Amino acid sequence: MTSTKSPVSLPNGFSARPPTAGDVETVVGLVTACDIAEYGVPDVDTEDVLAAWATPGFSLGKDNLIVESDAGDAVGYLEILWGRAEAVVHPDRRGLGLGAYLLARAEQRALERASSNKAEVGLSQVISTTDTAATRLLDDAGYAAGKFIWRMTIPLDEVIPPVWPDGVLPGVFESGDEQDVHTLVEETFGDNANHEPQPFEEWKAFMMERETFDPNLWIVARADREIVGVVLCPNYPDEGWVRQLSVRRSWRGRGLGTALLRQAFVEFHRRGRKTAGLTVDSYNRSGARALYERAGMSLEREYVTYMRRLRP
Template sequence: MTGPDAGTGLEAGPLSKDCVPAWLELLGAVERADRAGEHIDAEELNEALSDPKLDLEQDTLGLWEGSRLVAYAVVHTPHGALDVARFQGDAAVHPERRRRGVGSRLVAWMEERATARHAALPDLSALPGELLLDGRTKDEGLRHLAEGCGYTPCRWWFEMKHPLTGDAPPARPAPEGTRVVPFDSVYDEATRLAHNDAFRDHWNFAPFDRTDWNTWVTGAGSFRPAMSRLLVTDTGGPGGTARDGARGTPPVDEVAAYLLAEESEADTAATGRRDCHVGYLGTRRAHRGRGAAPALLTELLRAARAAGYDTASLTVDTVNPSGALGFYEGAGFVVDRESVTYARPLGTDRTS
C-alpha cells in the first residue's frame, strides 16, 4: 500500500531504513505518554528491519502526516509453528492521533496481512491461525482497542527484576557429569538444538532455524556472550555437530542447559542503570530436575554483579509448565511489570 489511506486520510506506505529517524521519534512520543518502560534505539530498529524473513513491502505499514510518522504496524509470520499459526502484531499510534480510528485501522491491516500469509503458506494453512497483540496489563487504551476488535486475553507475563546489591549469592555446583562454561561460538549450534528441545512443550513455541537464531538470538546486537553461560556434558552428544562437521574439528560436548544474556543500551541510556536481562534460560528435557537452571542463574547473578550491572531481569509466562515463576521468586526476583497477550482467530467475524 502506497498513497492516501482511505480509513484514516493519512499517507500510507511500507517502512524502510530511511524511516528509522521518524520511527524513533514516534516511539519516543509513545513512551513519554505511556511510561511503559520500553526504550529502543536506531540500531535496534535497523536490526528489526534487516530480518531476512520480513518482507518490508508487504509486512510493514507506516501512516504519515506530512513528514511525521504517526502510526506503524508490523506483522511477523510464525515460520515453523507446530500447533497454531500465531502471527505476531506490533503497532503503535502517536498519542496525538489516538481515539480517532487509527488503531482500529492498524489492527484491520494486520489481520488482512496475517490472513493472506496464513492462506499462502502450506505449512501454516494446515493449522488454525491467530493474530496476537501484546501490551501492558495497565494499558486501558490497548484493552479497549483489543476488546473492541474482538480480541481476548490469552496469556499473562511477569517482568521480574533482581537487584544486584549486597553480597553475591554463593556459587552452586554443576550437576554431576556437567560443567559450566562461558558461551563460545563453538557451542552456538549445540545451544540452538538445546533450546529447541527445552522449549518444545511451551506455549507458542516454534523451533528456531539457523536464520532466526542468528537474527534474534546470538546474532542480535543486544546479545552479551560474556555474561552468557552454558552447562555442558563431559561426554559429547548431539552438540557434536555444532561446528557443521568441519573436518579435523573435535566434537563439541552436548549443551545440557543454557542461559543467554542480553543488554539494552537504549534502556541504559534512558535510565542510567545497567540491566543484565536473561533472554533465554532452558534445560534439555533429559537433564531436568538435577539443578541445572539454579547453577546457571546463580552464575549469571554473580557475573553480572562483578561486571557492574545494577539489576538482572527476565520475563516469565505466569503459567509456564516448568514452574519457572516459583523458581525465580525463590531466587530473589520480584515482579516489576505485568504484560498481557491478546489473541483473535483469523478468518472470523468480529461480531461473532
C-alpha cells in the same frame, strides 16, 4: 504494506506509507514516546528495530507501515513479525481511530502473507494489562485474551554466587556450540503450551547476528562434555537482560537453573549493571516464574496476548 486499501479508513489529516531503511530513528522515537507514556522509561533502541527488520522472511515496507500527520510527523507504526502485530499510536494522537486502522491493516497483511491453501490464519498482539484503550479495541474486534507475559526484575546491589550441581562444569559459549545450544533451547521451550519452533537460521539471526551478541554472556553448563544448561544474555549497556534460560530435562530439579541465573547476575554486577530483567509467560510449564522469584526477582510489568482467528 502491499495494498493501501483497508476496511477502516484513516481520519482526515493522516496518511500511511511504507517505511524505508532510513526510518529507523523515526520508529525508535515514536515507540520511545509510547513507552515513556506507558512505563515512564524507554524500552526500545535502534538495534532492536534493525534486528526485527533483518529477521529472515520479514519484508520492509510490506510487513510494516508508518502513519503520518499532514505535517509529516510519525504518529503511528505497525509491524507484523512471526504472526504477531506490534502497533503503537503516539500518546497525543490517541482516540482518533488510528489504532483501529492499524489493526485492520495488520489483519489484511496477515491474510496476504498466508498461503492460499493454509486453512487457518491467526493474528496476535501483546499489550500491557494497564492499556485500557487497547484492551477495549481488541475486545470489540473479536480478539480473545490468551497467555500472560510477566516482566521480572532484580536489583544487583548484592549478588549471590552460584552453587553448581555435582558433575557440572560452567563455562561460556564457544564457536561450534550454536547448533547444540539451539537444540537445547527448542527442547526446553517446546515443553510450553503453544510453542512454535524457531528454525535454526532464524534463531541464529535473532540471537547472534546482532551488535549486542557477546559470547562471554552466553553461559554454558556442561556435564561429561554435553551441554546441559545455558543462559543466553545480550550485552545491553543499561541493564542486565536474560533472553533465554534452558536446562535439559534430565537435569531439572537439581538447582542448575538457579545456578545459571545467579552466574548471569554475577557477570552483570561485575560489568556495572544495576538491575537485571527477563520475561516469562503463563504457558511455561517448568515452574520458571517460581524459580525466578526464589532467585529474588519480582514482577515489574504484566502483558497479555490477544488472539483472533482470521480464517476460516
